[in-house]
Amino acid sequence: MAEPSSGDAVPAAPRLERGDRRLIGGVCCGLADHLGLDVMIVRVAFVLLMGAGGLGVSAYAALWALVPEREGADVRRHRDWGQLLAYKALAIGVCLVSWTSGLAQAALWPLLIGGIGVAILWQQAEREQRQRWVRTTTVPLRRLWLRSLLGLALVIGGIAGFLVQNVQADQIREVLIATAVIATGLAVIATPWVVRLWQALDAERSERIRSQERAELAAHIHDSVLHTLTLIQRNAHDPREVQRLARSQERTLRNWLYQPEDRPDQTFAAAVREVAGEVEDAHGVPIEVVCVGDCPLEPRLVATLQAAREAMVNAAKYSEAPSVSVYAEVEGDEVAVFVRDRGKGFDMDAVPQDRMGVRGSIIGRMERNGGRATVRTAPGEGTEVRLEITRNASRQR
Amino acid sequence: MTTVVLVDDHQMFRTGVKAELGDGVEVVGEAGDVDEAIRVITATRPDVVLLDVHLPGGGGLEVLRRLHGNVPSRFLALSVSDAAEDVIGVVRGGARGYVTKTISGPELTDAIERVAEGDAVFSPRLAGFVLDAFAASGAPPADPELDQLTQREREVLRLIARGYAYKEIAKELFISVKTVETHVSSVLRKLQLSNRHELSRWAAARRLV
Numbered sequence: 001m002a003e004p005s006s007g008d009a010v011p012a013a014p015r016l017e018r019g020d021r022r023l024i025g026g027v028c029c030g031l032a033d034h035l036g037l038d039v040m041i042v043r044v045a046f047v048l049l050m051g052a053g054g055l056g057v058s059a060y061a062a063l064w065a066l067v068p069e070r071e072g073a074d075v076r077r078h079r080d081w082g083q084l085l086a087y088k089a090l091a092i093g094v095c096l097v098s099w100t101s102g103l104a105q106a107a108l109w110p111l112l113i114g115g116i117g118v119a120i121l122w123q124q125a126e127r128e129q130r131q132r133w134v135r136t137t138t139v140p141l142r143r144l145w146l147r148s149l150l151g152l153a154l155v156i157g158g159i160a161g162f163l164v165q166n167v168q169a170d171q172i173r174e175v176l177i178a179t180a181v182i183a184t185g186l187a188v189i190a191t192p193w194v195v196r197l198w199q200a201l202d203a204e205r206s207e208r209i210r211s212q213e214r215a216e217l218a219a220h221i222h223d224s225v226l227h228t229l230t231l232i233q234r235n236a237h238d239p240r241e242v243q244r245l246a247r248s249q250e251r252t253l254r255n256w257l258y259q260p261e262d263r264p265d266q267t268f269a270a271a272v273r274e275v276a277g278e279v280e281d282a283h284g285v286p287i288e289v290v291c292v293g294d295c296p297l298e299p300r301l302v303a304t305l306q307a308a309r310e311a312m313v314n315a316a317k318y319s320e321a322p323s324v325s326v327y328a329e330v331e332g333d334e335v336a337v338f339v340r341d342r343g344k345g346f347d348m349d350a351v352p353q354d355r356m357g358v359r360g361s362i363i364g365r366m367e368r369n370g371g372r373a374t375v376r377t378a379p380g381e382g383t384e385v386r387l388e389i390t391r392n393a394s395r396q397r
Numbered sequence: 398m399t400t401v402v403l404v405d406d407h408q409m410f411r412t413g414v415k416a417e418l419g420d421g422v423e424v425v426g427e428a429g430d431v432d433e434a435i436r437v438i439t440a441t442r443p444d445v446v447l448l449d450v451h452l453p454g455g456g457g458l459e460v461l462r463r464l465h466g467n468v469p470s471r472f473l474a475l476s477v478s479d480a481a482e483d484v485i486g487v488v489r490g491g492a493r494g495y496v497t498k499t500i501s502g503p504e505l506t507d508a509i510e511r512v513a514e515g516d517a518v519f520s521p522r523l524a525g526f527v528l529d530a531f532a533a534s535g536a537p538p539a540d541p542e543l544d545q546l547t548q549r550e551r552e553v554l555r556l557i558a559r560g561y562a563y564k565e566i567a568k569e570l571f572i573s574v575k576t577v578e579t580h581v582s583s584v585l586r587k588l589q590l591s592n593r594h595e596l597s598r599w600a601a602a603r604r605l606v
Contacts, residue, residue, distance in 0.1 A: 254479055258478075292528045329558075338559045
């Protein structure tokens, strides 16, 4: 058995001995030390049990007889007669209340069952958890002596009121008032305890959520970032590949951080970002995407996306520009996508009629879907492809 | 010569920026956290402060809160963050512009000089955010002067978002570069002074983590 110690990190429960901060036989303070509870809680519990058909008395007597006395306990030193008196008054009051109102019979079983429940919970809780409960619950009790005293005063006052009234069946109102006073007193004593307990549970819950998030983050970083860093080291001789890898990882991480709810299969802006990412990966040219507004993805917009992809691929492959700008805008029913590069540009009229790239997959595709595509370019001037389409146009007509 | 203080908690990044900046710009101080930034900026009083959004000790916003108005310096925010709240936050905190860290050396030099002259610098992304934020209204504006963008301002912002430089915008809209600058500065003023809560609500709705 471990030594009874008073520090925060107790390795095992102090053993059950009758302690020396005793009022009567040291049972309560011994039990409190063993359970790691505030002694006041134990005492009040015994007092209440006394109301339950004298259960408290027999329990106390049994423990007193069975539990050994702590070695070297200085019995007289700590006895506080004032406190003993307070508890006695409380006990008498509780007994009177329960006997006169028939509460004993009504309360015995709930009290017993509740007590057993608490005991089971206590046994099942992790040692460390118990320590935490106790730390969070008993500190305020010790600090808030004033509050506790006030509570006790209320309880005793209530009981006194009871005794003075000398209850009859027709004096229900006075009984109720006295009971209310007692209940208030108990509430005053117990409230900080309950609040602390609740806060502790709350803190525990959010801590659990946090650690889940941390685990998720770690998993994500492992799967993506670490993997990419490995690839970068392996491809260190190929600057283009290194840039592509870094860029692709940056995009993934950004999406994960700033657009975690992106659904490229459902919304237009997310789809534009995804297409740009794919082109960037395939051709190694950074594509800066800016989206304003958003709308659900629909078939006509899918065609627009394909045209936009084609424009991005052209810019990345042929323009020789260091980067490509994509601007997508949804304003009411009007959807527009601009793909721009500052590359070498080309002469539209010089493109042979049979070349399908720009005419077929950009201009033709947009027109087939009821949209419009304009290409602005000239040699040395860069290129801007502008795609415009109206949403739901077919339904409106 | 434009004097600049670099505030960024990454030593490597500061070194890189210093090496890339053009001849017209002189770095007179560097800082790696909020307190150091306050000290260095108060001591050197540079024309422009290049301010990282994420800094130990409260972030760029804290630097702005403690210094803006107390020193003659102008602030240009520089960040890797794409979070709307960060971007809109520093600009509303008093920064005269926002650029991403991927910006090239010459572009950054250009941006610094522009800010030093009292103009505003918008990255395509910031322009996109502003368009989004001002479009996200439904309720009538409380103060039309501040709460709405003019047609021209929207056109300018849209071109910035499309990747156009000021010079290209001027050419596109048949106006002078000075006029483009005026429009952008006016948007900046609206962004900083407008009280409409759509702005903050919009930014908050986009906030993550």
